[in-house]
Amino acid sequence: MAAQFLRLKLRLLGNAFRRSPWQLVGMLLGLLYGASSGIVAISGLISLRLVEAPVADAIVTVFGGIIVLGFVILPLAFGVDDVMDPRKLALLGIPTTTLARNLALTSLIGVPAVVLTLVALAQVVTWSRGPLPLLFALISVVLLVCTCMLLSRVVTSTAGFLLSTRRARDISGLVGFLVLVALVPVVFLLLRVDWANDGYRVLQGVASVVGWTPLGAVWSAPGDAATGDIGAAVLKLLIAIATVVLLWFAWRALVFAMTTSSQRLAHVRTYRGLGWFRLFPATAAGAVAARSATYWVRDARYHVSLIVVPVVPLLMMVPLAVVGVPPNVLALFPVPIMALFLGWSVHNDVAYDSTAIWLHVASSVPGKADRIGRLTPALLLGVPVIVLAAFITAPLFGDDAILPALIGLGLCILFAGLGLASVTSAQFPYPAVRPGDSPFAQPQAVGTASSLIQSFSFFFTAALSAPVAWLAWLTLIEGSKWALPTLGLGIALGLVYLAIGVWGGGRIFTRRGPAILAFSMRN
Amino acid sequence: MVDSEPDAPSPARTPRSAKPQAARATTTTRKAPAKSGTTTGTTTPRKAPARRPVKAAPLEPEKPREIVLSLQGLVKRFGDTTAVAGVDLGIDAGSFYGIVGPNGAGKTTMLSMVTGLLRPDGGHVHVHGADVWSDPVVAKRNMGVLPDRLRLFDRLTGSQLLYYSGTLRGLDRSTVVSRTADLADAFGLEDALDRLVTDYSAGMTKKIALAAAMIHSPRLLVLDEPFESVDPVSAANITEILRRYVAAGGTVVLSSHSMDLIQRICDHVAVVVNGAILDSGTVDEVRKGKSLEERFVELAGGSKIAEGMEWLHSFSD
Numbered sequence: 001m002a003a004q005f006l007r008l009k010l011r012l013l014g015n016a017f018r019r020s021p022w023q024l025v026g027m028l029l030g031l032l033y034g035a036s037s038g039i040v041a042i043s044g045l046i047s048l049r050l051v052e053a054p055v056a057d058a059i060v061t062v063f064g065g066i067i068v069l070g071f072v073i074l075p076l077a078f079g080v081d082d083v084m085d086p087r088k089l090a091l092l093g094i095p096t097t098t099l100a101r102n103l104a105l106t107s108l109i110g111v112p113a114v115v116l117t118l119v120a121l122a123q124v125v126t127w128s129r130g131p132l133p134l135l136f137a138l139i140s141v142v143l144l145v146c147t148c149m150l151l152s153r154v155v156t157s158t159a160g161f162l163l164s165t166r167r168a169r170d171i172s173g174l175v176g177f178l179v180l181v182a183l184v185p186v187v188f189l190l191l192r193v194d195w196a197n198d199g200y201r202v203l204q205g206v207a208s209v210v211g212w213t214p215l216g217a218v219w220s221a222p223g224d225a226a227t228g229d230i231g232a233a234v235l236k237l238l239i240a241i242a243t244v245v246l247l248w249f250a251w252r253a254l255v256f257a258m259t260t261s262s263q264r265l266a267h268v269r270t271y272r273g274l275g276w277f278r279l280f281p282a283t284a285a286g287a288v289a290a291r292s293a294t295y296w297v298r299d300a301r302y303h304v305s306l307i308v309v310p311v312v313p314l315l316m317m318v319p320l321a322v323v324g325v326p327p328n329v330l331a332l333f334p335v336p337i338m339a340l341f342l343g344w345s346v347h348n349d350v351a352y353d354s355t356a357i358w359l360h361v362a363s364s365v366p367g368k369a370d371r372i373g374r375l376t377p378a379l380l381l382g383v384p385v386i387v388l389a390a391f392i393t394a395p396l397f398g399d400d401a402i403l404p405a406l407i408g409l410g411l412c413i414l415f416a417g418l419g420l421a422s423v424t425s426a427q428f429p430y431p432a433v434r435p436g437d438s439p440f441a442q443p444q445a446v447g448t449a450s451s452l453i454q455s456f457s458f459f460f461t462a463a464l465s466a467p468v469a470w471l472a473w474l475t476l477i478e479g480s481k482w483a484l485p486t487l488g489l490g491i492a493l494g495l496v497y498l499a500i501g502v503w504g505g506g507r508i509f510t511r512r513g514p515a516i517l518a519f520s521m522r523n
Numbered sequence: 524m525v526d527s528e529p530d531a532p533s534p535a536r537t538p539r540s541a542k543p544q545a546a547r548a549t550t551t552t553r554k555a556p557a558k559s560g561t562t563t564g565t566t567t568p569r570k571a572p573a574r575r576p577v578k579a580a581p582l583e584p585e586k587p588r589e590i591v592l593s594l595q596g597l598v599k600r601f602g603d604t605t606a607v608a609g610v611d612l613g614i615d616a617g618s619f620y621g622i623v624g625p626n627g628a629g630k631t632t633m634l635s636m637v638t639g640l641l642r643p644d645g646g647h648v649h650v651h652g653a654d655v656w657s658d659p660v661v662a663k664r665n666m667g668v669l670p671d672r673l674r675l676f677d678r679l680t681g682s683q684l685l686y687y688s689g690t691l692r693g694l695d696r697s698t699v700v701s702r703t704a705d706l707a708d709a710f711g712l713e714d715a716l717d718r719l720v721t722d723y724s725a726g727m728t729k730k731i732a733l734a735a736a737m738i739h740s741p742r743l744l745v746l747d748e749p750f751e752s753v754d755p756v757s758a759a760n761i762t763e764i765l766r767r768y769v770a771a772g773g774t775v776v777l778s779s780h781s782m783d784l785i786q787r788i789c790d791h792v793a794v795v796v797n798g799a800i801l802d803s804g805t806v807d808e809v810r811k812g813k814s815l816e817e818r819f820v821e822l823a824g825g826s827k828i829a830e831g832m833e834w835l836h837s838f839s840d
Contacts, residue, residue: 270717271680277687282699287690291676291683298678298719356674358640359735363691364663435674436721514642521673 001094002102009084009106031111038115041067045122049129055200056126057223058207064144064219065210067119071112071152086157090259100255104248107149120144127222136233137222143240144218150247154254161258211236214243280376284365288373292349296377301352301433305345309385313337331396332406332476335389336469339410340461342382343417347457349374350425350509351432355520361513367506371422375502378418386410401480408490409465409472415494416464419501420457426509428453429516431523464497590649591616591665591743591774592637597646599632599798606632608798609646614776614791616742619769621789621806622778623815625823629798630778631671634747637776638668651742664692667736669729671747671778677721681712681731684720685738692739699738706734709764711757725752733761737768744768746777750784762788782816796823 041063048056084106089099107113120141127137210216211224218240224233276293280286296302313334320330350357360370387407394403430450462469468490475482509516592614599607607629614620624630635641637648639655639662648655653662676684682703689699707713710730715723720731733749744765750758765775766788779785785792786806792815793803801822802809810818 269719271719272717274683274686275680277683277690282690282694282696284691284693287687291679291687294683295676295678353676354674356676358668358670358673359676359688359691361640362638362663362666362668362670363688364639364660365691435677514640517640518642 001098002105005102005106006109009109012084013109034111034115038118041119042122045119046125048126053129053223053226054204057211057220057227058200058203060123060126060223061207061211061216061220062203064123065213065216067116068148068151068215068218071148072155086255086258087161096256096259097252099259100248100252103255104150104153104251107153108145112152113145113149116148117141117145123219123222127226129226132230133222133226136225136237139237140218140222140240143237143244146244147214147218147240147247150244150251154247154251157251157254157258161254212239214239217243284369285372285376288360288365288370289376290373292374293377293380295352296381299352299435301435305341309338309341309345312341328396328398331393332402334393335386335406335410336413338389339382339386339413340417340458342378342385343414343421343461344457346374346378346418347421347424347453348430348432349421350516351429351520351523352435353520354432354434354523355517356435357520358517361517364513367426367509367511367513368502369506370509371426371502371505374425375418375422375498379414382414382418383411386414399480401483402475404483405472405475405486405490408487409468410490412468412490412494412497413461413465415491416497417457417461419497419499419505420461420464422501422505423508424453424457426505426512426516429519434523465493468493589616590614591651592776593647593649594633594637595647595649597633597636597648598644599629599636599641600644606798607636607643610795610798610800612793612800612803614774616774617769617772618774618791619765619789620774620776621785621792622776622795623780623782623785623792623819624778624795626780628795630795631747632798633795634745634776634778635670638666638670638745639663640668640670664739665742667739667741667744669732669736669744669746669749671751675720675728675732675735677723677728678719680717680719681707681723682716684731685716685735688735689738694739702738706738709760710734711760726754726757729753730757730761741773743774743776746775748779749777750779750781758784782814782819786810786815794819794822 044063045060048059051059084103086099086103089103094102123144124134124137124141127133207216207220211220217236221233221236221240224230224236276290276297277287280290280293296306316337317330317333320333321327353360387410390403390406390410394400394406428449430453468486471482471486471489475486590613592612594610594612597607597610598605610633622630622633632641636643637650637655639659642656648662650662651665653665655662676687679687685703685706686699689702690696694702703716707716710733712727712730712734715727715731720728723731729749729752733746736744736746749761753761765777769775777789789806791804792806792809794801794809806815809815813821
């Protein structure tokens with residue numbers, strides 16, 4: 001039976017190579033990434049053989065703990081498609097223990113398991129400094145592989161089982177993303193540590209805690225053996241063994257629960273009345289606007305854009321601050337950058353509808369109405385945000401005269417981006433995450449087209465706003481006499497772009513309606 | 524190439540007021556003697572001309588025939604395969620028209636081209652005189668559409684989806700709101716209106732989509748598999764709604780796998796196999812005294828007898 005399971009997993013892996021060339025490229029990139037990070041870790045561990053034991057112990061414990069943590073976080077954040085979901089085998093009537101064991105065994109086949117095993121073996125080299133550390137290290141190899149594989153199985157299945165309702169999926173993806181965003185400051189905090197002098201102390205401090213947790217115990221035990229603290233080494237080994245045993249029981253219980261219970265029923269929320277549809281006029285454009293606004297509020301894929309808009313300028317400012325750009329100059333960045341991202345956020349809006357776009361085609365919605373409707377939420381949100389952000393950041397710059405110029409530039413970029421998005425989303429839709437999937441899932445089909453269109457809309461928006469940016473620059477260096485012209489030209493030029501975009505995009509949408517539907521059915 | 528006589532589906536359209544059942548009953552009795560002659564060759568085209576004078580006599584003068592949907596030489600190819608191979612069909616106003624065919628016969632492709640969702644490689648579709656592909660705005664205004672296996676805007680609640688479908692069709696607010704209430708009542712969706720469509724069951728999703736297709740009171744309803752995954756009670760309910768719509772002069776074109784259902788509720792039927800219409804006309808004309816299912820299997824190339832599965836008859840424990 002175990003052999004059959006392993007063959008099945010191998011076949012599934014092999015079949016992954018028989019898909020479209022672009023998916024193959026994606027897989028190979030993944031392999032390359034896994035291999036290169038594995039090589040870094042392995043060579044690091046081997047070279048630690050030459051480092052004195054306490055230092056090596058601290059380093060191995062901390063980074064090993066991060067690796068184990070990775071097996072928890074990555075499946076949660078990116079939503080792994082579980083090819084060996086126990087539920088798929090529920091109807092075969094295999095005893096739970098056998099099923100749990102065989103499924104756990106199959107997780108040994110795959111890139112993560114292979115890389116992890118090699119890393120665990122490299123750790124043996126680190127501790128090849130005497131029979132006792134070597135013994136502990138060899139036991140650690142087994143425990144490590146068991147821990148990580150069971151952990152990823154438990155996490156993946158929990159995600160697939162307990163988070164199977166739509167709402168839970170929407171939320172968990174966002175939480176994962178927020179955690180990753182929150183890690184950024186931590187990374188910068190770590191970068192600020194003076195590693196040459198304090199590094200060892202910091203690592204030692206972290207390792208002394210992590211080493212006693214299930215994350216680090218298995219990595220730390222051989223190190224303790226090497227430094228001569230046999231008692232601690234044995235205790236940590238016991239912690240590691242207990243971890244594996246607990247994970248095994250958790251996995252077995254999960255397999256039992258998954259194969260015997262039916263789908264979890266979601267608590268269904270109700271919404272009173274017509275919501276946004278009440279607020280917009282009962283015309284085609286108004287209805288599309290209300291529908292878009294509803295999706296901005298309810299659909300996790302739009303939430304991502306909403307989060308990205310304020311987060312990106314902050315992320316960009318951190319490295320600039322590190323290189324020493326003065327803070328008052330930094331204050332000028334958020335407005336144009338947020339405008340750029342807001343305008344860009346709808347450049348593939350039609351693809352988000354997936355095949356539901358048939359309704360617009362079958363109702364022969366005028367292209368212009370469709371375009372205006374889709375832009376409305378971005379405008380209603382964007383204009384106040386830009387103006388407000390300008391009012392906040394201009395005083396931070398230290399010269400209120402810059403305020404009109406900042407508003408003019410921001411609005412011009414926003415309008416130009418939205419006008420361009422009107423055209424691109426009708427003419428060049430590219431595969432997007434499908435409704436209801438995790439916002440971070442990869443679209444079923446990807447191609448070079450998507451990245452080309454993404455960067456094109458970015459740079460073309462910037463190019464369209466260049467004249468206004470030039471005026472804003474003049475305001476900055478020659479003074480306030482250019483401020484009002486910047487505001488005037490920014491709004492005027494922006495509105496022209498918007499009008500052209502809506503007009504042109506509308507014509508394209510009307511003409512290409514069935515082609516857009518055909519596109520959405522292919523993806 | 525297929526329907527050589529587009530006017531064959533009876534010049535004697537039963538007028539709205541006369542129930543189809545009544546008309547059907549008379550035709551069957553009349554057909555009984557003629558049938559023995561026709562059954563010999565399945566490939567012989569319908570013997571419509573012979574029948575026409577008999578049938579036409581009592582009803583002819585009352586109502587001139589009005590074709591609400593006509594397909595002329597409709598062709599669609601996907602690469603090397605021809606999904607729809609030159610279909611001609613004329614559907615009278617007030618018919619309840621069923622389109623049957625095996626899986627992959629081209630039903631959905633055909634209906635997609637009719638509804639303006641898929642551009643044909645050749646041929647024309649006219650809805651109430653307007654060409655779907657050169658005058659789409661007028662043609663689509665007269666059409667309510669239920670596509671198969673396409674998504675809905677399912678992050679909207681039921682009432683929002685109906686409101687959206689109505690306003691996109693140009694209805695004003697009060698009309699949409701009152702029709703939403705009526706439709707919810709008719710389809711039994713009152714309790715579901717405030718829930719997101721994505722949380723609906725498959726059958727309920729079908730019903731809300733059907734309600735959305737009707738909200739602008741179109742002249743013609745094109746429904747692709749309207750009864751799939753719908754429970755029998757709801758199916759009876761939907762059938763009743765569609766019957767009353769047809770009785771009031773509306774036209775329904777629907778596709779289905781279920782021969783029983785088509786035979787029961789439709790007055791006309793077209794059999795599509797491999798992208799071509801093998802037979803069309805009133806249900807009684809097409810089924811030639813057999814059940815529609817038997818006739819369909821015959822047209823579609825006979826049933827394959829399962830052999831060589833003896834192991835299935837010795838059960839493993």
